[in-house]
Amino acid sequence: xxxxxxxxxxxxxxxxxxxxxxxxxxxxxxxxxxxxxxxxxxxxxxxxxxxxxxxxxxxxxxxxxxxxxxxxxxxxxxxxxxxxxxxxxxxxxxxxxxxxxxxxxxxxxxxxxxxxxxxxxxxxxxxxxxxxxxxxxxxxxxxxxxxxxxxxxxxxxxxxxxxxxxxxxxxxxxxxxxxxxxxxxxxxxxxxxxxxxxxxxxxxxxxxxxxxxxxxxxxxxxxxxxxxxxxxxxxxxxxxxxxxxxxxxxxxxxxxxxxxxxxxxxxxxxxxxxxxxxxxxxxxxxxxxxxxxxxxxxxxxxxxxxxxxxxxxxxxxxxxxxxxxxxxxxxxxxxxxxxxxxxxxxxxxxxxxxxxxxxxxxxxxxxxxxxxxxxxxxxxxxxxxxxxxxxxxxxxxxxxxxxxxxxxxxxxxxxxxxxxxxxxxxxxxxxxxxxxxxxxxxxxxxxxxxxxxxx
Amino acid sequence: xxxxxxxxxxxxxxxxxxxxxxxxxxxxxxxxxxxxxxxxxxxxxxxxxxxxxxxxxxxxxxxxxxxxxxxxxxxxxxxxxxxxxxxxxxxxxxxxxxxxxxxxxxxxxxxxxxxxxxxxxxxxxxxxxxxxxxxxxxxxxxxxxxxxxxxxxxxxxxxxxxxxxxxxxxxxxxxxxxxxxxxxxxxxxxxxxxxxxxxxxxxxxxxxxxxxxxxxxxxxxxxxxxxxxxxxxxxxxxxxxxxxxxxxxxxxxxxxxxxxxxxxxxxxxxxxxxxxxxxxxxxxxxxxxxxxxxxxxxxxxxxxxxxxxxxxxxxxxxxxxxxxxxxxxxxxxxxxxxxxxxxxxxxxxxxxxxxxxxxxxxxxxxxxxxxxxxxxxxxxxxxxxxxxxxxxxxxxxxxxxxxxxxxxxxxxxxxxxxxxxxxxxxxxxxxxxxxxxxxxxxxxxxxxxxxxxxx
Numbered sequence: 001x002x003x004x005x006x007x008x009x010x011x012x013x014x015x016x017x018x019x020x021x022x023x024x025x026x027x028x029x030x031x032x033x034x035x036x037x038x039x040x041x042x043x044x045x046x047x048x049x050x051x052x053x054x055x056x057x058x059x060x061x062x063x064x065x066x067x068x069x070x071x072x073x074x075x076x077x078x079x080x081x082x083x084x085x086x087x088x089x090x091x092x093x094x095x096x097x098x099x100x101x102x103x104x105x106x107x108x109x110x111x112x113x114x115x116x117x118x119x120x121x122x123x124x125x126x127x128x129x130x131x132x133x134x135x136x137x138x139x140x141x142x143x144x145x146x147x148x149x150x151x152x153x154x155x156x157x158x159x160x161x162x163x164x165x166x167x168x169x170x171x172x173x174x175x176x177x178x179x180x181x182x183x184x185x186x187x188x189x190x191x192x193x194x195x196x197x198x199x200x201x202x203x204x205x206x207x208x209x210x211x212x213x214x215x216x217x218x219x220x221x222x223x224x225x226x227x228x229x230x231x232x233x234x235x236x237x238x239x240x241x242x243x244x245x246x247x248x249x250x251x252x253x254x255x256x257x258x259x260x261x262x263x264x265x266x267x268x269x270x271x272x273x274x275x276x277x278x279x280x281x282x283x284x285x286x287x288x289x290x291x292x293x294x295x296x297x298x299x300x301x302x303x304x305x306x307x308x309x310x311x312x313x314x315x316x317x318x319x320x321x322x323x324x325x326x327x328x329x330x331x332x333x334x335x336x337x338x339x340x341x342x343x344x345x346x347x348x349x350x351x352x353x354x355x356x357x358x359x360x361x362x363x364x365x366x367x368x369x370x371x372x373x374x375x376x377x378x379x380x381x382x383x384x385x386x387x388x389x390x391x392x393x394x395x396x397x398x399x400x401x402x403x404x405x406x407x408x409x410x411x412x413x414x415x416x417x418x419x420x421x422x423x424x425x426x427x428x429x430x431x432x433x434x435x436x437x438x439x440x441x442x443x444x445x446x447x448x449x450x451x452x453x454x455x
Numbered sequence: 456x457x458x459x460x461x462x463x464x465x466x467x468x469x470x471x472x473x474x475x476x477x478x479x480x481x482x483x484x485x486x487x488x489x490x491x492x493x494x495x496x497x498x499x500x501x502x503x504x505x506x507x508x509x510x511x512x513x514x515x516x517x518x519x520x521x522x523x524x525x526x527x528x529x530x531x532x533x534x535x536x537x538x539x540x541x542x543x544x545x546x547x548x549x550x551x552x553x554x555x556x557x558x559x560x561x562x563x564x565x566x567x568x569x570x571x572x573x574x575x576x577x578x579x580x581x582x583x584x585x586x587x588x589x590x591x592x593x594x595x596x597x598x599x600x601x602x603x604x605x606x607x608x609x610x611x612x613x614x615x616x617x618x619x620x621x622x623x624x625x626x627x628x629x630x631x632x633x634x635x636x637x638x639x640x641x642x643x644x645x646x647x648x649x650x651x652x653x654x655x656x657x658x659x660x661x662x663x664x665x666x667x668x669x670x671x672x673x674x675x676x677x678x679x680x681x682x683x684x685x686x687x688x689x690x691x692x693x694x695x696x697x698x699x700x701x702x703x704x705x706x707x708x709x710x711x712x713x714x715x716x717x718x719x720x721x722x723x724x725x726x727x728x729x730x731x732x733x734x735x736x737x738x739x740x741x742x743x744x745x746x747x748x749x750x751x752x753x754x755x756x757x758x759x760x761x762x763x764x765x766x767x768x769x770x771x772x773x774x775x776x777x778x779x780x781x782x783x784x785x786x787x788x789x790x791x792x793x794x795x796x797x798x799x800x801x802x803x804x805x806x807x808x809x810x811x812x813x814x815x816x817x818x819x820x821x822x823x824x825x826x827x828x829x830x831x832x833x834x835x836x837x838x839x840x841x842x843x844x845x846x847x848x849x850x851x852x853x854x855x856x857x858x859x860x861x862x863x864x865x866x867x868x869x870x871x872x873x874x875x876x877x878x879x880x881x882x883x884x885x886x887x888x889x890x891x892x893x894x895x896x897x898x899x900x901x902x903x904x905x906x907x908x909x910x
Contacts, residue, residue: 006530012464079545079832152831176835178879179875179878374565374607374634379534380631380634417627418872420631420634
């Protein structure tokens with residue numbers, strides 16, 4: 001990272017040809033298998049065929065450290081990648097820090113976040129397998145809009161079930177989904193069994209989380225007759241998508257002291273961190289890693305490491321992860337993408353091994369960081385990304401205290417164009433600042449499903 | 456423009472060092488002077504000192520073909536520039552055209568459009584001249600948010616008067632302005648004399664247009680005591696900003712057959728077209744130019760070429776331009792940035808000379824083009840930019856008809872993240888499709904102010 005440069009832009013030929021799979025490099029015992037939700041025996045590739053197309057299964061179970069990105073996916077990536085890497089010089093000056101702060105900006109994608117990086121290959125593999133339509137779930141709309149965009153590229157129909165409160169309060173994400181040709185339903189709906197069972201929930205949060213984690217994997221083969229069906233399950237949450245978002249640039253030769261990203265399910269963190277983490281696991285570097293999460297949904301900092309379902313209604317395989325209980329409903333907060341009860345097994349394994357440090361931040365302090373960032377670097381960040389900014393500023397302040405010139409790299413995972421009402425609330429001093437209480441923790445522990453101990 | 460490449464990204468060292476000033480290259484007689492609104496004599500630099508800082512005046516009256524961009528401005532540009540140039544391969548395929556379509560995407564700027572390109576130097580020159588605060592007007596909020604962003608970079612206070620209807624209906628642009636630290640008022644307001652005189656107008660459109668064109672040039676020297684004042688006038692509309700947005704990339708060596716941009720006041724069009732236009736004016740190329748405007752506000756296609764005020768209330772110098780009358784109020788439409796009654800004198804001179812062809816499009820056909828673009832290229836465009844897309848598709852269709860491989864280059868001037876309600880209306884089939892009637896034209900001619908003939 002040459003000192004004189006502010007913004008790094010690569011040529012499209014530099015879009016990576018492979019995804020990083022960290023599985024073979026994990027320390028200690030191999031990553032525990034997911035368990036079949038009925039038998040509680042290890043789930044194998046056969047258990048996945050009703051859910052995934054073969055292309056995704058092969059990625060899911062691969063022991064290879066690198067997985068080739070299909071040419072068609074790389075072609076689609078060219079619509080917005082390579083994304084820029086910025087030196088945050090104006091933020092550094094405002095903080096009066098000797099640290100050097102870099103951020104990778106994912107908000108330039110059509111959907112405005114990192115999520116198309118995994119939505120595009122998921123749509124591609126389904127189209128290649130002959131699927132005609134994908135059905136998915138979305139919370140605040142980031143994932144639903146990303147999948148709608150991805151489906152539009154491969155001629156797939158797309159149907160999105162959107163959390164009721166977001167459907168009502170965030171009409172613009174709904175509009176994006178429709179502009180890309182997909183249909184949207186308010187969730188829970190009367191169109192699915194899962195929806196009917198959740199219909200009494202006022203916001204739809206419960207159903208939302210379950211469907212959201214399943215993402216595009218619940219698909220149907222005869223869309224004209226079963227277009228409302230949304231019942232199959234998912235597996236391994238963002239483990240595979242984590243693999244799909246890595247090795248982004250040539251600056252791996254550089255050596256940041258600390259790499260920071262926010263964590264909801266883990267794919268955003270993994271996309272930035274895994275190529276660097278592999279170097280650490282192989283003894284080639286000493287980079288630290290910080291996973292920034294909300295204090296109101298502190299899965300990595302306060303959750304327990306054990307088997308739990310990936311979805312709220314308990315239909316998915318059991319996965320080894322830090323969890324607050326699969327039916328945990330976080331309080332309302334604006335970083336909708338960070339409201340997941342667990343985390344990707346690969347990310348959890350890195351926390352468990354002490355490779356990644358998790359930190360939880362309160363909502364108001366993340367918005368304070370976001371406004372400081374907006375007024376120095378220009379970009380108005382998504383509330384999710386604001387957690388990473390908060391951690392980066394903490395590191396920069398510590399660098400000032402210690403008088404060191406540490407190099408900080410964080411992922412600015414998306415823009416905040418659809419979150420401006422939250423900025424209004426912060427600036428007006430009326431933003432809620434929810435936390436996770438001892439009672440919440442006790443409740444979470446009481447709700448955990450029976451499952452074998454992690455070996 | 457190498458055939459294999461989809462997206463062109465330059466290094467920040469490629470941000471231009473100079474702006475293009477087309478004045479010395481104009482064909483025929485020199486561009487007519489602006490006239491003092493009282494004496495109707497040519498307005499000189501002295502008439503501008505109450506309005507502009509000297510740095511901007513020197514650009515405004517310069518006879519030089521290139522004007523150096525201050526180092527501080529280039530540094531600020533690095534926050535988002537160089538902006539990407541895309542080959543629209545998926546759109547070409549969808550249109551089944553032999554044409555090659557390229558677009559420059561300005562939506563990656565923090566404010567989401569091309570406008571920071573001129574907001575930043577205007578803020579810089581004012582800060583350099585010792586100003587502490589800028590006061591401006593905005594329609595839908597694009598300009599107000601761009602100036603708020605620019606002021607945040609140079610430590611200037613900023614106060615924005617926003618058209619009442621937008622203030623009520625587009626709260627997100629208002630939120631952006633506040634996030635960057637500026638204050639916003641609903642316009643017309645009781646805070647200014649101009650506002651009081653317009654208070655009976657239901658939407659505030661009249662006051663809005665006058666203030667909007669004056670942009671940051673109305674500034675005050677003692678903000679603490681006069682922070683509500685908004686009374687001085689502007690000059691030459693976007694003429695100087697037109698100069699400030701050009702010579703963007705090295706691909707000038709390439710030779711597009713047609714260059715297309717939407718036109719509101721002219722700065723977006725000028726930014727893309729002027730470097731190419733200079734080559735045409737010097738006999739070095741044969742590029743065609745298309746200025747795309749809304750059929751409901753057809754200044755270039757149906758306006759008359761004569762002197763008129765730049766603002767609605769008649770406070771600015773009289774400028775030579777195509778105009779529909781300075782107090783013309785276009786019908787409601789979603790391309791808020793294209794609702795100006797006139798156009799920049801330099802752009803008008805090029806239309807008058809036959810160098811630029813103007814075309815007017817109806818609102819629904821521009822949204823049809825925008826949706827087609829979203830579903831192929833991903834990005835959801837601003838309604839203003841949709842006019843350029845519509846023209847580009849027309850050119851591509853003509854290329855198919857003629858069987859030629861023409862190279863089409865257009866400016867995608869911004870994203871549509873704050874315009875999604877208009878997409879909803881289009882998709883629901885309820886979008887209005889206003890036009891400009893013969894009666895509108897008669898009314899416009901009757902309203903024109905007395906002024907000398909253009910020499």
